[in-house]
Amino acid sequence: xxxxxxxxxxxxxxxxxxxxxxxxxxxxxxxxxxxxxxxxxxxxxxxxxxxxxxxxxxxxxxxxxxxxxxxxxxxxxxxxxxxxxxxxxxxxxxxxxxxxxxxxxxxxxxxxxxxxxxxxxxxxxxxxxxxxxxxxxxxxxxxxxxxxxxxxxxxxxxxxxxxxxxxxxxxxxxxxxxxxxxxxxxxxxxxxxxxxxxxxxxxxxxxxxxxxxxxxxxxxxxxxxxxxxxxxxxxxxxxxxxxxxxxxxxxxxxxxxxxxxxxxxxxxxxxxxxxxxxxxxxxxxxxxxxxxxxxxxxxxxxxxxxxxxxxxxxxxxxxxxxxxxxxxxxxxxxxxxxxxxxxxxxxxxxxxxxxxxxxxxxxxxxxxxxxxxxxxxxxxxxxxxxxxxxxxxxxxxxxxxxxxxxxxxxxxxxxxxxxxxxxxxxxxxxxxxxxxxxxxxxxxxxxxxxxxxxxxxxxxxxxxxxxxxxxxxxxxxxxxxxxxxxxxxxxxxxxx
Numbered sequence: 333x334x335x336x337x338x339x340x341x342x343x344x345x346x347x348x349x350x351x352x353x354x355x356x357x358x359x360x361x362x363x364x365x366x367x368x369x370x371x372x373x374x375x376x377x378x379x380x381x382x383x384x385x386x387x388x389x390x391x392x393x394x395x396x397x398x399x400x401x402x403x404x405x406x407x408x409x410x411x412x413x414x415x416x417x418x419x420x421x422x423x424x425x426x427x428x429x430x431x432x433x434x435x436x437x438x439x440x441x442x443x444x445x446x447x448x449x450x451x452x453x454x455x456x457x458x459x460x461x462x463x464x465x466x467x468x469x470x471x472x473x474x475x476x477x478x479x480x481x482x483x484x485x486x487x488x489x490x491x492x493x494x495x496x497x498x499x500x501x502x503x504x505x506x507x508x509x510x511x512x513x514x515x516x517x518x519x520x521x522x523x524x525x526x527x528x529x530x531x532x533x534x535x536x537x538x539x540x541x542x543x544x545x546x547x548x549x550x551x552x553x554x555x556x557x558x559x560x561x562x563x564x565x566x567x568x569x570x571x572x573x574x575x576x577x578x579x580x581x582x583x584x585x586x587x588x589x590x591x592x593x594x595x596x597x598x599x600x601x602x603x604x605x606x607x608x609x610x611x612x613x614x615x616x617x618x619x620x621x622x623x624x625x626x627x628x629x630x631x632x633x634x635x636x637x638x639x640x641x642x643x644x645x646x647x648x649x650x651x652x653x654x655x656x657x658x659x660x661x662x663x664x665x666x667x668x669x670x671x672x673x674x675x676x677x678x679x680x681x682x683x684x685x686x687x688x689x690x691x692x693x694x695x696x697x698x699x700x701x702x703x704x705x706x707x708x709x710x711x712x713x714x715x716x717x718x719x720x721x722x723x724x725x726x727x728x729x730x731x732x733x734x735x736x737x738x739x740x741x742x743x744x745x746x747x748x749x750x751x752x753x754x755x756x757x758x759x760x761x762x763x764x765x766x767x768x769x770x771x772x773x774x775x776x777x778x779x780x781x782x783x784x785x786x787x788x789x790x791x792x793x794x795x796x797x798x799x800x801x802x803x804x805x806x807x808x809x810x811x812x813x814x815x816x817x818x819x820x821x822x823x824x825x826x827x828x
Contacts, residue, residue, distance in 0.1 A: 682722070
Protein backbone atom coordinates (compact mmCIF):
# COMPACT_ATOMS: atom_id res chain seq x y z
CA UNK A 333 0.00 0.00 0.00
CA UNK A 334 1.26 3.45 -0.83
CA UNK A 335 0.04 6.32 1.31
CA UNK A 336 -0.95 9.41 -0.66
CA UNK A 337 -2.78 12.67 -0.23
CA UNK A 338 -5.08 14.30 -2.76
CA UNK A 339 -2.40 16.68 -4.03
CA UNK A 340 -0.44 13.70 -5.33
CA UNK A 341 -3.31 12.64 -7.60
CA UNK A 342 -3.36 14.51 -10.89
CA UNK A 343 -6.70 13.28 -12.26
CA UNK A 344 -9.70 15.47 -11.53
CA UNK A 345 -11.96 12.41 -11.52
CA UNK A 346 -10.70 9.13 -10.10
CA UNK A 347 -12.36 5.87 -11.13
CA UNK A 348 -11.94 2.70 -9.09
CA UNK A 349 -13.75 -0.62 -9.08
CA UNK A 350 -13.97 -0.79 -5.26
CA UNK A 351 -13.74 2.19 -2.91
CA UNK A 352 -13.42 1.64 0.84
CA UNK A 353 -14.06 4.47 3.31
CA UNK A 354 -12.10 3.81 6.50
CA UNK A 355 -8.83 1.95 7.13
CA UNK A 356 -9.50 0.31 10.50
CA UNK A 357 -10.52 -3.25 11.29
CA UNK A 358 -13.48 -3.21 8.91
CA UNK A 359 -11.89 -1.36 6.00
CA UNK A 360 -8.58 -3.22 6.14
CA UNK A 361 -10.25 -6.62 6.32
CA UNK A 362 -12.52 -5.66 3.41
CA UNK A 363 -9.53 -4.71 1.24
CA UNK A 364 -7.68 -7.87 2.23
CA UNK A 365 -10.64 -10.13 1.41
CA UNK A 366 -11.22 -8.36 -1.92
CA UNK A 367 -7.56 -8.91 -2.73
CA UNK A 368 -8.07 -12.65 -2.21
CA UNK A 369 -10.67 -12.40 -4.98
CA UNK A 370 -8.09 -10.63 -7.18
CA UNK A 371 -10.02 -7.36 -6.85
CA UNK A 372 -8.28 -4.01 -6.41
CA UNK A 373 -9.53 -1.30 -4.10
CA UNK A 374 -8.83 2.28 -3.03
CA UNK A 375 -8.96 3.12 0.68
CA UNK A 376 -9.96 6.59 1.90
CA UNK A 377 -8.91 7.57 5.43
CA UNK A 378 -9.97 10.78 7.18
CA UNK A 379 -7.06 10.75 9.61
CA UNK A 380 -3.29 11.09 9.22
CA UNK A 381 -0.71 8.58 8.06
CA UNK A 382 1.16 7.67 11.25
CA UNK A 383 4.50 7.08 9.57
CA UNK A 384 4.38 10.49 7.87
CA UNK A 385 3.02 12.51 10.80
CA UNK A 386 4.96 11.06 13.72
CA UNK A 387 8.20 9.95 12.06
CA UNK A 388 8.12 6.67 14.00
CA UNK A 389 8.89 8.54 17.23
CA UNK A 390 6.32 6.89 19.49
CA UNK A 391 7.95 7.15 22.90
CA UNK A 392 5.75 10.05 24.03
CA UNK A 393 2.76 9.23 21.86
CA UNK A 394 0.50 9.58 24.91
CA UNK A 395 0.94 13.35 24.74
CA UNK A 396 -0.24 13.40 21.11
CA UNK A 397 -2.94 10.75 21.22
CA UNK A 398 -5.86 13.17 20.91
CA UNK A 399 -4.79 14.00 17.35
CA UNK A 400 -5.35 10.36 16.39
CA UNK A 401 -9.01 10.45 17.48
CA UNK A 402 -11.96 12.03 15.73
CA UNK A 403 -13.00 15.25 17.49
CA UNK A 404 -9.95 14.81 19.76
CA UNK A 405 -11.60 11.75 21.31
CA UNK A 406 -14.69 13.57 22.53
CA UNK A 407 -17.65 12.68 20.33
CA UNK A 408 -20.58 13.13 22.75
CA UNK A 409 -23.11 10.47 23.70
CA UNK A 410 -25.87 12.62 25.15
CA UNK A 411 -28.79 11.34 27.25
CA UNK A 412 -32.36 12.40 26.57
CA UNK A 413 -33.62 11.25 29.99
CA UNK A 414 -31.19 12.37 32.65
CA UNK A 415 -28.31 9.96 32.12
CA UNK A 416 -24.67 11.06 32.22
CA UNK A 417 -22.83 12.58 29.27
CA UNK A 418 -20.40 10.03 27.82
CA UNK A 419 -17.38 10.87 25.69
CA UNK A 420 -16.87 8.48 22.78
CA UNK A 421 -13.40 7.77 21.32
CA UNK A 422 -13.22 7.07 17.57
CA UNK A 423 -9.81 6.31 16.10
CA UNK A 424 -9.06 8.66 13.19
CA UNK A 425 -5.77 7.68 11.56
CA UNK A 426 -4.49 4.98 9.24
CA UNK A 427 -5.34 1.75 11.04
CA UNK A 428 -8.24 3.45 12.82
CA UNK A 429 -9.02 2.25 16.30
CA UNK A 430 -6.78 -0.81 15.81
CA UNK A 431 -3.81 1.55 16.04
CA UNK A 432 -4.85 3.48 19.15
CA UNK A 433 -6.53 0.71 21.14
CA UNK A 434 -5.08 -2.00 23.36
CA UNK A 435 -5.40 -4.75 20.75
CA UNK A 436 -7.64 -7.20 22.59
CA UNK A 437 -8.73 -10.24 20.59
CA UNK A 438 -11.96 -11.06 22.40
CA UNK A 439 -14.48 -13.45 20.91
CA UNK A 440 -18.20 -12.77 21.22
CA UNK A 441 -19.45 -15.32 23.83
CA UNK A 442 -21.56 -18.21 22.56
CA UNK A 443 -24.60 -17.26 24.66
CA UNK A 444 -24.61 -13.77 23.14
CA UNK A 445 -24.30 -15.11 19.60
CA UNK A 446 -27.04 -17.71 20.12
CA UNK A 447 -29.36 -14.93 21.35
CA UNK A 448 -28.69 -13.06 18.12
CA UNK A 449 -29.64 -16.17 16.14
CA UNK A 450 -32.90 -16.58 18.09
CA UNK A 451 -33.85 -12.98 17.36
CA UNK A 452 -33.09 -13.30 13.64
CA UNK A 453 -30.18 -10.85 13.78
CA UNK A 454 -27.68 -13.22 12.15
CA UNK A 455 -27.99 -16.01 9.58
CA UNK A 456 -24.93 -18.18 10.22
CA UNK A 457 -23.91 -20.47 13.04
CA UNK A 458 -21.55 -19.91 15.93
CA UNK A 459 -19.35 -22.67 14.49
CA UNK A 460 -19.06 -20.73 11.24
CA UNK A 461 -18.32 -17.58 13.21
CA UNK A 462 -15.49 -19.37 15.00
CA UNK A 463 -14.12 -20.57 11.68
CA UNK A 464 -13.69 -16.93 10.68
CA UNK A 465 -12.06 -16.24 14.06
CA UNK A 466 -9.59 -19.09 13.46
CA UNK A 467 -8.90 -17.76 9.97
CA UNK A 468 -7.93 -14.41 11.48
CA UNK A 469 -5.68 -16.16 13.99
CA UNK A 470 -3.87 -17.86 11.12
CA UNK A 471 -3.35 -14.51 9.38
CA UNK A 472 -2.44 -12.38 12.40
CA UNK A 473 -0.34 -13.46 15.34
CA UNK A 474 -2.60 -13.70 18.41
CA UNK A 475 -0.99 -14.39 21.75
CA UNK A 476 -1.20 -14.06 25.50
CA UNK A 477 1.56 -12.47 27.58
CA UNK A 478 3.45 -13.64 30.63
CA UNK A 479 3.69 -11.46 33.72
CA UNK A 480 6.96 -9.53 33.97
CA UNK A 481 8.41 -7.20 36.60
CA UNK A 482 6.80 -4.30 34.69
CA UNK A 483 3.28 -5.71 35.03
CA UNK A 484 2.64 -4.94 38.69
CA UNK A 485 -0.74 -3.40 37.85
CA UNK A 486 -1.86 -6.71 36.31
CA UNK A 487 -0.31 -8.62 39.21
CA UNK A 488 -2.50 -6.61 41.60
CA UNK A 489 -5.58 -7.78 39.68
CA UNK A 490 -4.38 -11.36 39.82
CA UNK A 491 -3.59 -11.28 43.55
CA UNK A 492 -6.88 -9.59 44.41
CA UNK A 493 -8.89 -12.14 42.45
CA UNK A 494 -7.06 -15.01 44.13
CA UNK A 495 -7.89 -13.60 47.55
CA UNK A 496 -11.56 -13.18 46.63
CA UNK A 497 -11.77 -16.38 44.58
CA UNK A 498 -12.88 -14.41 41.50
CA UNK A 499 -12.46 -15.78 38.01
CA UNK A 500 -9.59 -14.20 36.09
CA UNK A 501 -8.15 -15.18 32.70
CA UNK A 502 -5.32 -14.11 30.46
CA UNK A 503 -6.18 -11.74 27.61
CA UNK A 504 -5.67 -12.77 24.03
CA UNK A 505 -4.23 -9.89 22.05
CA UNK A 506 -3.24 -8.81 18.57
CA UNK A 507 0.31 -8.90 19.89
CA UNK A 508 3.45 -10.97 19.39
CA UNK A 509 6.28 -11.57 21.84
CA UNK A 510 8.27 -8.37 22.18
CA UNK A 511 10.91 -7.20 24.59
CA UNK A 512 9.50 -3.69 24.22
CA UNK A 513 5.89 -4.76 24.81
CA UNK A 514 5.54 -2.10 27.49
CA UNK A 515 5.21 0.44 24.67
CA UNK A 516 2.93 -1.49 22.36
CA UNK A 517 -0.70 -0.47 22.91
CA UNK A 518 -0.11 2.77 21.01
CA UNK A 519 2.53 3.09 18.36
CA UNK A 520 4.72 0.08 19.09
CA UNK A 521 8.11 0.98 17.59
CA UNK A 522 9.04 -2.70 17.30
CA UNK A 523 5.83 -3.30 15.30
CA UNK A 524 4.96 -6.19 17.62
CA UNK A 525 1.43 -4.98 18.17
CA UNK A 526 -0.66 -6.58 15.46
CA UNK A 527 -2.67 -3.53 14.39
CA UNK A 528 -3.96 -3.29 10.83
CA UNK A 529 -0.95 -1.07 10.06
CA UNK A 530 1.51 -3.96 10.32
CA UNK A 531 -0.69 -6.88 9.28
CA UNK A 532 -3.29 -6.53 6.53
CA UNK A 533 -1.97 -3.12 5.45
CA UNK A 534 1.49 -4.55 4.99
CA UNK A 535 0.10 -7.26 2.70
CA UNK A 536 -2.00 -4.71 0.83
CA UNK A 537 1.11 -2.57 0.39
CA UNK A 538 2.88 -5.43 -1.32
CA UNK A 539 0.02 -5.57 -3.82
CA UNK A 540 -0.05 -1.84 -4.60
CA UNK A 541 -3.37 -1.03 -2.89
CA UNK A 542 -3.39 2.73 -2.25
CA UNK A 543 -4.69 4.66 0.73
CA UNK A 544 -5.49 8.37 0.49
CA UNK A 545 -5.07 9.85 3.98
CA UNK A 546 -6.22 13.13 5.56
CA UNK A 547 -9.28 13.10 3.33
CA UNK A 548 -12.88 13.51 4.40
CA UNK A 549 -15.77 12.14 2.36
CA UNK A 550 -18.21 15.03 2.06
CA UNK A 551 -21.10 13.27 0.36
CA UNK A 552 -22.10 10.14 -1.54
CA UNK A 553 -24.16 10.69 -4.69
CA UNK A 554 -26.68 8.14 -5.94
CA UNK A 555 -28.25 7.25 -9.28
CA UNK A 556 -31.41 5.19 -8.86
CA UNK A 557 -30.65 2.18 -6.66
CA UNK A 558 -26.89 2.58 -6.99
CA UNK A 559 -24.30 4.84 -5.43
CA UNK A 560 -22.45 6.49 -8.31
CA UNK A 561 -19.64 8.66 -6.96
CA UNK A 562 -18.47 10.62 -3.94
CA UNK A 563 -16.73 13.91 -3.24
CA UNK A 564 -13.71 13.82 -0.97
CA UNK A 565 -11.94 16.84 0.51
CA UNK A 566 -8.31 17.08 1.63
CA UNK A 567 -8.35 18.16 5.28
CA UNK A 568 -5.13 20.17 4.91
CA UNK A 569 -5.37 21.91 1.54
CA UNK A 570 -9.15 21.91 1.14
CA UNK A 571 -8.84 20.49 -2.39
CA UNK A 572 -11.59 18.12 -3.52
CA UNK A 573 -11.79 15.14 -5.87
CA UNK A 574 -14.62 13.25 -7.46
CA UNK A 575 -14.24 9.48 -7.10
CA UNK A 576 -16.38 7.11 -9.14
CA UNK A 577 -16.73 3.43 -8.30
CA UNK A 578 -18.49 0.17 -9.06
CA UNK A 579 -18.82 -0.87 -5.39
CA UNK A 580 -18.67 1.23 -2.24
CA UNK A 581 -17.74 -0.16 1.18
CA UNK A 582 -18.44 2.19 4.09
CA UNK A 583 -16.29 1.31 7.11
CA UNK A 584 -16.09 4.56 9.11
CA UNK A 585 -17.34 3.15 12.42
CA UNK A 586 -20.73 2.91 14.15
CA UNK A 587 -21.15 6.69 14.47
CA UNK A 588 -19.46 8.11 11.37
CA UNK A 589 -20.87 5.51 8.96
CA UNK A 590 -24.59 6.16 9.67
CA UNK A 591 -23.89 9.88 9.89
CA UNK A 592 -22.38 9.92 6.39
CA UNK A 593 -25.17 7.75 4.97
CA UNK A 594 -27.84 9.91 6.57
CA UNK A 595 -26.18 13.12 5.35
CA UNK A 596 -26.07 11.63 1.83
CA UNK A 597 -29.74 10.57 2.11
CA UNK A 598 -29.03 6.86 1.76
CA UNK A 599 -30.77 6.09 5.07
CA UNK A 600 -33.22 7.69 7.46
CA UNK A 601 -33.76 6.60 11.05
CA UNK A 602 -37.25 6.24 12.47
CA UNK A 603 -37.95 8.70 15.27
CA UNK A 604 -37.45 6.25 18.16
CA UNK A 605 -35.15 3.75 16.47
CA UNK A 606 -32.39 3.28 19.04
CA UNK A 607 -30.01 0.73 17.51
CA UNK A 608 -26.66 2.16 18.63
CA UNK A 609 -25.27 0.01 21.46
CA UNK A 610 -22.10 0.59 23.43
CA UNK A 611 -19.90 -0.26 26.39
CA UNK A 612 -19.48 2.11 29.32
CA UNK A 613 -15.91 2.46 30.58
CA UNK A 614 -15.82 3.28 34.30
CA UNK A 615 -12.16 4.32 34.64
CA UNK A 616 -10.60 4.49 38.08
CA UNK A 617 -7.15 5.50 39.33
CA UNK A 618 -5.58 3.63 42.24
CA UNK A 619 -2.64 4.78 44.32
CA UNK A 620 -0.80 1.94 46.04
CA UNK A 621 1.08 2.30 49.31
CA UNK A 622 4.78 2.74 48.63
CA UNK A 623 4.85 0.39 45.63
CA UNK A 624 6.33 1.42 42.32
CA UNK A 625 4.04 -0.13 39.77
CA UNK A 626 4.20 2.38 36.89
CA UNK A 627 7.23 3.26 34.77
CA UNK A 628 5.33 5.88 32.69
CA UNK A 629 5.47 3.59 29.67
CA UNK A 630 2.31 2.24 28.10
CA UNK A 631 1.50 -1.18 29.52
CA UNK A 632 -0.93 -3.85 28.47
CA UNK A 633 -3.33 -5.73 30.68
CA UNK A 634 -2.29 -9.33 31.09
CA UNK A 635 -5.68 -10.35 32.51
CA UNK A 636 -9.40 -9.80 32.32
CA UNK A 637 -11.40 -10.25 35.52
CA UNK A 638 -14.32 -12.37 34.27
CA UNK A 639 -16.14 -13.06 37.53
CA UNK A 640 -19.04 -10.84 36.43
CA UNK A 641 -18.87 -11.50 32.70
CA UNK A 642 -22.41 -12.83 32.38
CA UNK A 643 -23.66 -9.64 34.02
CA UNK A 644 -21.85 -7.75 31.24
CA UNK A 645 -18.88 -6.51 33.30
CA UNK A 646 -15.14 -6.93 32.77
CA UNK A 647 -12.20 -5.44 34.68
CA UNK A 648 -8.67 -4.89 33.39
CA UNK A 649 -5.67 -2.60 33.80
CA UNK A 650 -5.08 0.19 31.29
CA UNK A 651 -2.45 2.52 29.89
CA UNK A 652 -1.03 4.43 32.88
CA UNK A 653 1.24 6.95 31.18
CA UNK A 654 1.16 10.37 32.86
CA UNK A 655 -1.00 12.03 30.16
CA UNK A 656 -3.67 9.36 30.64
CA UNK A 657 -3.47 9.62 34.44
CA UNK A 658 -3.90 13.39 34.30
CA UNK A 659 -6.70 13.12 31.75
CA UNK A 660 -8.57 10.58 33.86
CA UNK A 661 -8.32 12.83 36.95
CA UNK A 662 -9.18 16.10 35.21
CA UNK A 663 -12.10 16.70 37.60
CA UNK A 664 -9.89 16.44 40.72
CA UNK A 665 -8.15 19.36 42.46
CA UNK A 666 -4.62 20.57 41.88
CA UNK A 667 -3.21 18.85 45.00
CA UNK A 668 -4.21 15.44 43.74
CA UNK A 669 -2.81 16.17 40.28
CA UNK A 670 0.47 17.41 41.78
CA UNK A 671 0.82 14.26 43.88
CA UNK A 672 -0.01 12.12 40.86
CA UNK A 673 2.62 13.87 38.75
CA UNK A 674 5.31 13.65 41.45
CA UNK A 675 4.51 10.08 42.50
CA UNK A 676 3.19 8.58 39.26
CA UNK A 677 5.08 5.35 39.91
CA UNK A 678 2.57 4.52 42.66
CA UNK A 679 -0.50 5.06 40.45
CA UNK A 680 -2.32 2.86 37.96
CA UNK A 681 -5.47 3.09 35.86
CA UNK A 682 -8.08 0.32 35.67
CA UNK A 683 -11.19 0.02 33.53
CA UNK A 684 -14.44 -1.58 34.64
CA UNK A 685 -16.25 -2.14 31.33
CA UNK A 686 -20.05 -2.40 31.38
CA UNK A 687 -22.18 -3.88 28.61
CA UNK A 688 -24.69 -1.06 28.58
CA UNK A 689 -28.43 -1.65 28.43
CA UNK A 690 -28.80 1.96 27.29
CA UNK A 691 -29.21 2.46 23.55
CA UNK A 692 -29.13 5.46 21.25
CA UNK A 693 -29.34 6.88 17.76
CA UNK A 694 -26.77 8.75 15.68
CA UNK A 695 -27.71 12.41 15.19
CA UNK A 696 -26.29 15.48 13.46
CA UNK A 697 -25.40 18.86 14.94
CA UNK A 698 -24.39 21.36 12.23
CA UNK A 699 -22.51 18.67 10.32
CA UNK A 700 -20.98 16.97 13.37
CA UNK A 701 -22.19 13.54 14.52
CA UNK A 702 -23.25 12.71 18.06
CA UNK A 703 -25.39 10.05 19.76
CA UNK A 704 -28.61 10.76 21.61
CA UNK A 705 -29.33 7.86 23.96
CA UNK A 706 -31.96 6.72 26.42
CA UNK A 707 -30.36 5.89 29.76
CA UNK A 708 -31.37 2.52 31.18
CA UNK A 709 -31.62 2.32 34.97
CA UNK A 710 -29.88 -1.05 34.93
CA UNK A 711 -26.65 0.72 33.95
CA UNK A 712 -26.98 2.87 37.08
CA UNK A 713 -27.08 -0.28 39.21
CA UNK A 714 -24.08 -1.72 37.36
CA UNK A 715 -22.08 1.43 38.10
CA UNK A 716 -23.01 1.19 41.78
CA UNK A 717 -21.87 -2.45 41.81
CA UNK A 718 -18.62 -1.40 40.16
CA UNK A 719 -17.82 0.98 43.04
CA UNK A 720 -18.18 -1.74 45.66
CA UNK A 721 -16.42 -4.46 43.67
CA UNK A 722 -13.47 -2.27 42.73
CA UNK A 723 -13.05 -1.20 46.35
CA UNK A 724 -13.25 -4.74 47.68
CA UNK A 725 -10.57 -5.91 45.28
CA UNK A 726 -8.00 -3.11 45.55
CA UNK A 727 -8.19 -2.45 49.29
CA UNK A 728 -7.36 -6.15 49.65
CA UNK A 729 -4.07 -5.67 47.78
CA UNK A 730 -2.59 -2.52 49.29
CA UNK A 731 -4.44 0.42 47.77
CA UNK A 732 -3.84 3.70 49.63
CA UNK A 733 -6.85 5.32 48.00
CA UNK A 734 -9.03 5.15 44.88
CA UNK A 735 -10.04 8.04 42.61
CA UNK A 736 -13.40 7.34 41.04
CA UNK A 737 -14.63 9.13 37.87
CA UNK A 738 -17.13 11.14 39.91
CA UNK A 739 -17.00 14.86 40.70
CA UNK A 740 -16.69 16.21 44.24
CA UNK A 741 -16.02 12.99 46.15
CA UNK A 742 -12.25 13.20 46.67
CA UNK A 743 -10.03 10.30 47.68
CA UNK A 744 -11.72 7.07 48.79
CA UNK A 745 -9.56 5.37 51.44
CA UNK A 746 -11.65 2.36 52.44
CA UNK A 747 -14.55 0.09 51.57
CA UNK A 748 -16.63 2.00 54.12
CA UNK A 749 -16.03 5.26 52.27
CA UNK A 750 -16.79 3.48 48.99
CA UNK A 751 -20.15 2.42 50.44
CA UNK A 752 -20.98 6.08 51.08
CA UNK A 753 -20.10 6.92 47.45
CA UNK A 754 -22.29 4.03 46.34
CA UNK A 755 -25.22 5.33 48.39
CA UNK A 756 -25.05 8.96 47.23
CA UNK A 757 -23.87 8.71 43.61
CA UNK A 758 -25.19 11.42 41.30
CA UNK A 759 -25.49 10.43 37.63
CA UNK A 760 -24.76 13.96 36.45
CA UNK A 761 -21.42 13.92 38.28
CA UNK A 762 -20.09 10.86 36.47
CA UNK A 763 -17.20 11.17 34.03
CA UNK A 764 -17.67 8.23 31.67
CA UNK A 765 -16.20 7.28 28.32
CA UNK A 766 -16.83 4.65 25.67
CA UNK A 767 -14.61 3.31 22.90
CA UNK A 768 -16.81 0.42 21.76
CA UNK A 769 -19.96 1.26 19.82
CA UNK A 770 -21.86 -1.14 17.57
CA UNK A 771 -25.10 -2.23 15.91
CA UNK A 772 -26.20 1.15 14.52
CA UNK A 773 -26.90 -0.39 11.07
CA UNK A 774 -27.48 -4.00 12.02
CA UNK A 775 -29.24 -6.50 9.79
CA UNK A 776 -32.61 -8.02 10.58
CA UNK A 777 -35.97 -9.04 9.14
CA UNK A 778 -37.64 -5.77 10.20
CA UNK A 779 -38.13 -3.18 7.48
CA UNK A 780 -36.52 -0.62 9.78
CA UNK A 781 -33.19 -2.46 9.70
CA UNK A 782 -30.80 -1.08 7.12
CA UNK A 783 -28.59 -3.97 5.98
CA UNK A 784 -29.10 -7.52 4.76
CA UNK A 785 -27.28 -10.48 6.30
CA UNK A 786 -24.21 -9.81 4.13
CA UNK A 787 -23.75 -6.13 4.94
CA UNK A 788 -25.41 -4.77 1.80
CA UNK A 789 -27.37 -1.60 2.37
CA UNK A 790 -31.01 -2.34 1.61
CA UNK A 791 -32.44 -0.54 -1.45
CA UNK A 792 -28.94 -0.22 -2.97
CA UNK A 793 -27.16 -2.81 -5.06
CA UNK A 794 -23.57 -1.65 -4.61
CA UNK A 795 -23.25 -0.17 -1.09
CA UNK A 796 -21.89 -2.41 1.68
CA UNK A 797 -21.38 -1.69 5.38
CA UNK A 798 -18.37 -3.46 6.92
CA UNK A 799 -17.64 -2.12 10.38
CA UNK A 800 -19.03 -2.30 13.93
CA UNK A 801 -22.30 -0.83 12.63
CA UNK A 802 -23.36 -4.26 11.32
CA UNK A 803 -22.71 -6.21 14.51
CA UNK A 804 -26.07 -7.70 15.58
CA UNK A 805 -25.89 -6.27 19.09
CA UNK A 806 -23.67 -5.61 22.08
CA UNK A 807 -20.82 -8.12 22.18
CA UNK A 808 -19.90 -7.50 25.83
CA UNK A 809 -16.28 -7.84 24.69
CA UNK A 810 -13.88 -5.79 22.62
CA UNK A 811 -15.61 -5.97 19.22
CA UNK A 812 -12.56 -5.89 16.93
CA UNK A 813 -12.31 -9.64 16.35
CA UNK A 814 -16.08 -9.86 15.81
CA UNK A 815 -15.99 -6.99 13.31
CA UNK A 816 -13.29 -8.74 11.30
CA UNK A 817 -15.22 -12.02 11.38
CA UNK A 818 -18.44 -10.45 10.11
CA UNK A 819 -16.52 -8.63 7.38
CA UNK A 820 -14.97 -11.90 6.25
CA UNK A 821 -18.43 -13.48 6.18
CA UNK A 822 -19.79 -10.59 4.11
CA UNK A 823 -17.03 -10.33 1.51
CA UNK A 824 -16.55 -14.07 1.08
CA UNK A 825 -20.28 -14.63 0.50
CA UNK A 826 -21.12 -11.62 -1.66
CA UNK A 827 -20.83 -11.53 -5.45
CA UNK A 828 -19.54 -8.19 -6.67
